[in-house]
Amino acid sequence: MQEKILKISACFCVALAIVACASFYYLPKLHDTRLSFGMEQLEQFILTKSENSGISAINTDVKANFPQQLRVELPAGCDASQVEVRQNYNSQTVDLIIPTDEQEFLYEKPLVGSSKNISDVFMDYAGGKAVIEIVLNQVFETEKTCAGKYLYLDFLSPHEIYDKVVVIDAGHGGSKPGAIKQGICEKDIDLAIVLELKKLLEQNKKIGVYYTRVDDSNPSFDSRVDLANKADADLFISVHNNSTTGPGLSKVQGTQVMYDEKKPDKDSKDFAQICLEEVTKSCGSVDKGLVAGNDIFIIRTAAVPVALIEVGFMTNEEELTKLNSNDYQKKVAEGIYQAILRAFEEGY
Ligand SMILES: [Zn+2]
The missing domain is CATH 2.60.40 (Immunoglobulin-like)
Incomplete structure (x- = not known):
C-alpha cells in the first residue's frame, strides 16, 4: 500500500516538474x-x-x-x-x-x-x-x-504645433445615456453640440483640438481628464445638459456652468463665467449662473482651466425641444466657440 502511495506521489512530482518546466518555457513568450x-x-x-x-x-x-x-x-x-x-x-x-x-x-x-x-x-x-x-x-x-x-x-507636443490647445468633452455616451426625457438621450444632444463646435474649430488652424469622443462611445472619466492633462490643454470644456430632480417636467430652464471652487479663480471660475456669458448670449437662454463643481471628478482632477457647461434643462419641455433642434445646437456651439476665442484674448 505504502509503495503504491509512493509511486503515485512520484508520478505526481514528475508531472508537476513537467508542467513547471513547460510554463517556464512558455512564460517569457507571453510577455x-x-x-x-x-x-x-x-x-x-x-x-x-x-x-x-x-x-x-x-x-x-x-x-x-x-x-x-x-x-x-x-x-x-x-x-x-x-x-x-x-x-x-x-x-x-x-x-x-x-x-x-x-x-x-x-x-x-x-x-x-x-x-x-x-x-x-x-x-x-x-x-x-x-x-x-x-x-x-x-x-x-x-x-x-x-x-x-x-x-x-x-x-x-500639441504646443509645438499649435498656438493654443483645447480639449472638448461630450458628456456620457455608449451605455451611459445621461438623462432621458421624452425618449431623447442627453448623450446625443451633448454629442450633436460638440460636432457642431468641431465644424467651427476646424476652420481655425491655430487651435489644436482634441475630443474625448466624436461618436457614441463612453470613454472612462480617467481617460477624459487624461486627454486634457496630457495634452496640456489651455482650456478643457465638458458639454452636458441638465435636469431637475423628481419625476415629470418642470418650468426650470437656462444655462449653468460648473467650475472648481477649490482652484484659483482664473483656472476655472473666470473661464466658466466667460462660457456662461457667451453661451447665453448666443442662444438666448436664461442665465442660471455658476455652480460649484469640485465634487465632479473631471472638474476636480483637471490640471488645466476647466468648465462644465450645462447647456439647458431637458426637464423643461420648451427647452428640450430647442436642445433637440440642429438650429439651436449650432447657436450653442457658436457660443462655446466665441467663449474659447474670448478666453484666449483674455490671456488663457
Ligand atoms: Zn450630463
Missing part, C-alpha cells in the same frame, strides 16, 4: 511582445525583439546619425508610404502597421532612437502585418518622414 520603459528614459536606445528574451532595449552610446526621435528599418520590399501610422490621442498610442511577409522582421530590424517620450512598446505579427504599438507618455502628434528603407518618427 515577449512587450517592453516597458517605466521610469527609465534612455537617451539613445536600440530596441530589438529576440526569440528568447522578448523585446529588449539596449542603451547605446552610439550617436544617432539622424535628427528624428525614432528610426524604424523597414522590411525588404516595403515602401515607407505603405506603412500606416494610426494615432490614438485618447490612449496616447501610435500604431505602426507594416505590411510584410517576413515574419522574422521584428526580430531582425531593431528600432533605434530615444525613449524620452515613450513609456512602452508592443510588437506583434499577424495576418501579413507587423504591428508596433508605441505608448507615449503624453499626447503627441506623430510626424512621419521616409527615406529609403527607413521610416523616421518625431513626437511633437
Whole structure:
C-alpha cells in the first residue's frame, strides 16, 4: 500500500516538474511582445525583439546619425508610404502597421532612437502585418518622414504645433445615456453640440483640438481628464445638459456652468463665467449662473482651466425641444466657440 502511495506521489512530482518546466518555457513568450520603459528614459536606445528574451532595449552610446526621435528599418520590399501610422490621442498610442511577409522582421530590424517620450512598446505579427504599438507618455502628434528603407518618427507636443490647445468633452455616451426625457438621450444632444463646435474649430488652424469622443462611445472619466492633462490643454470644456430632480417636467430652464471652487479663480471660475456669458448670449437662454463643481471628478482632477457647461434643462419641455433642434445646437456651439476665442484674448 505504502509503495503504491509512493509511486503515485512520484508520478505526481514528475508531472508537476513537467508542467513547471513547460510554463517556464512558455512564460517569457507571453510577455515577449512587450517592453516597458517605466521610469527609465534612455537617451539613445536600440530596441530589438529576440526569440528568447522578448523585446529588449539596449542603451547605446552610439550617436544617432539622424535628427528624428525614432528610426524604424523597414522590411525588404516595403515602401515607407505603405506603412500606416494610426494615432490614438485618447490612449496616447501610435500604431505602426507594416505590411510584410517576413515574419522574422521584428526580430531582425531593431528600432533605434530615444525613449524620452515613450513609456512602452508592443510588437506583434499577424495576418501579413507587423504591428508596433508605441505608448507615449503624453499626447503627441506623430510626424512621419521616409527615406529609403527607413521610416523616421518625431513626437511633437500639441504646443509645438499649435498656438493654443483645447480639449472638448461630450458628456456620457455608449451605455451611459445621461438623462432621458421624452425618449431623447442627453448623450446625443451633448454629442450633436460638440460636432457642431468641431465644424467651427476646424476652420481655425491655430487651435489644436482634441475630443474625448466624436461618436457614441463612453470613454472612462480617467481617460477624459487624461486627454486634457496630457495634452496640456489651455482650456478643457465638458458639454452636458441638465435636469431637475423628481419625476415629470418642470418650468426650470437656462444655462449653468460648473467650475472648481477649490482652484484659483482664473483656472476655472473666470473661464466658466466667460462660457456662461457667451453661451447665453448666443442662444438666448436664461442665465442660471455658476455652480460649484469640485465634487465632479473631471472638474476636480483637471490640471488645466476647466468648465462644465450645462447647456439647458431637458426637464423643461420648451427647452428640450430647442436642445433637440440642429438650429439651436449650432447657436450653442457658436457660443462655446466665441467663449474659447474670448478666453484666449483674455490671456488663457
Ligand atoms: Zn450630463
